[in-house]
Amino acid sequence: MTTTLAERWGIDQKHFWMHGEQPAQPVRFDEARQLWAVSGYQEAVQVIGDPERFSSNLLPLMPMEVDPAITDGNLIQMDPPDHRELRTLVSHAFTRKVVADLEPRIAEVTGELLDALAEQDRFDLVTGLAYPLPVIVIAELLGVPASDQELFKKWADGLFANQSEFSLNEDDLAAQEADVAGKEQPAAEMGEYLLAHAAERRRKPRADLLTKLVEAEVDGKGLTDAQLANFASLLLLAGHVTTTMLLGNTVLCLDAHPDQLARVRADRALLPGAIEESVRFMTPFTALYRATTTEVEIGGRRIPEKQIVTVQLAAANRDERQWADPMTFDITRDPNPHLGFGRGIHFCLGAPLARLEGRVALNLLLDRFPALRTDPTAPLKFMPSPDAMGVSELTLLTS
Numbered sequence: 001m002t003t004t005l006a007e008r009w010g011i012d013q014k015h016f017w018m019h020g021e022q023p024a025q026p027v028r029f030d031e032a033r034q035l036w037a038v039s040g041y042q043e044a045v046q047v048i049g050d051p052e053r054f055s056s057n058l059l060p061l062m063p064m065e066v067d068p069a070i071t072d073g074n075l076i077q078m079d080p081p082d083h084r085e086l087r088t089l090v091s092h093a094f095t096r097k098v099v100a101d102l103e104p105r106i107a108e109v110t111g112e113l114l115d116a117l118a119e120q121d122r123f124d125l126v127t128g129l130a131y132p133l134p135v136i137v138i139a140e141l142l143g144v145p146a147s148d149q150e151l152f153k154k155w156a157d158g159l160f161a162n163q164s165e166f167s168l169n170e171d172d173l174a175a176q177e178a179d180v181a182g183k184e185q186p187a188a189e190m191g192e193y194l195l196a197h198a199a200e201r202r203r204k205p206r207a208d209l210l211t212k213l214v215e216a217e218v219d220g221k222g223l224t225d226a227q228l229a230n231f232a233s234l235l236l237l238a239g240h241v242t243t244t245m246l247l248g249n250t251v252l253c254l255d256a257h258p259d260q261l262a263r264v265r266a267d268r269a270l271l272p273g274a275i276e277e278s279v280r281f282m283t284p285f286t287a288l289y290r291a292t293t294t295e296v297e298i299g300g301r302r303i304p305e306k307q308i309v310t311v312q313l314a315a316a317n318r319d320e321r322q323w324a325d326p327m328t329f330d331i332t333r334d335p336n337p338h339l340g341f342g343r344g345i346h347f348c349l350g351a352p353l354a355r356l357e358g359r360v361a362l363n364l365l366l367d368r369f370p371a372l373r374t375d376p377t378a379p380l381k382f383m384p385s386p387d388a389m390g391v392s393e394l395t396l397l398t399s
């Protein structure tokens, strides 16, 4: 069933877990990429739960020059104690209440986007809703003009353009260097843009997240400009690309399981469970990377120090040693301790926002379009990056 689904959807073989396949060993050395791959659930939990031995800062192991300034303030790549300090600081600005208060605005933006689709007999879910909604919400939250979304898209496309998997194999070096070089300009432009807005907030505070970040202090210390630019860039990027995938993937998964779609339509209390299951079944952010700081033993394998380890979250989310019927999409799976938002100290800061946007937007979409279904004549398109799993084009019929 699942194999047929992945085939029907035209999913690339590199996303092996979508085809119902799992590596024979939960921890293995990937010769082609010259790095370690962890696909077992328990082993993945072990790696991401141990930042002391598995660092998030890969810079010292990168085979090419990378300017360290571009990672300062990028939480995802930091280790304790710096990570703890910065995360505490930003979580004062990005609280659960800040997110919960966004619900009416998320509903309003969704309503406007759906109004524009109301008369159409078919539309692309991604351009019509799944892309613009998260981008407008995160732009407004940060306090940058949502009307600049073409710019954000250009930068996000530039930063997610890589089609080659991260690899330490010398034969792949040229492709890796090109990937890193290709990201420099969009990263720099995005940083400058956000800093210019932050500078304005220093002069004239407003009720937005940029102002809160400019003002945030822990122990009398605030963010430097580089930290501010990198963190705001991370929020702007992480705040939309992944949520776009979450929305598209959930619609696709439900469409492929009409009985479960009917249950969600009839009982919207089932929607949050459907969203969680879509994050497990079609994990948008498929892999994380860590660097060993010392020799470690994991899953019966000994990994030397200074090795890169990729944690294959999407594969771990289908590890049959952990899950009953892992290849089956089941909106009532409970508990569902998937690793789609990570785990431990780097647990996704935006998970409450992504979940809220998913719930509000999908509820309204189902309300507005009682007969919504995928167009069998339109091919599906997926994000090109190997570390992403999400639709980039999903044509829906409204009747």
Ligand code: HEM
Binding pocket: 048, 056, 075, 076, 077, 087, 138, 234, 235, 238, 239, 240, 242, 243, 246, 284, 285, 288, 289, 339, 340, 341, 342, 343, 345, 346, 347, 348, 349, 350, 351, 353, 354
């Ligand atoms: C971290 C996934 C939405 C901001 C992470 C991590 C994952 C993840 C797997 C862990 C990274 C690691 O351990 O190295 C997702 C998915 C999303 C989503 C699947 C949507 C479906 C968002 C949104 C935001 C956001 C909406 C912001 C508004 C962040 C930040 C971190 C993070 C700032 C870094 C936290 C830290 O390092 O302490 N996300 N994310 N994410 N995410 Fe998300």
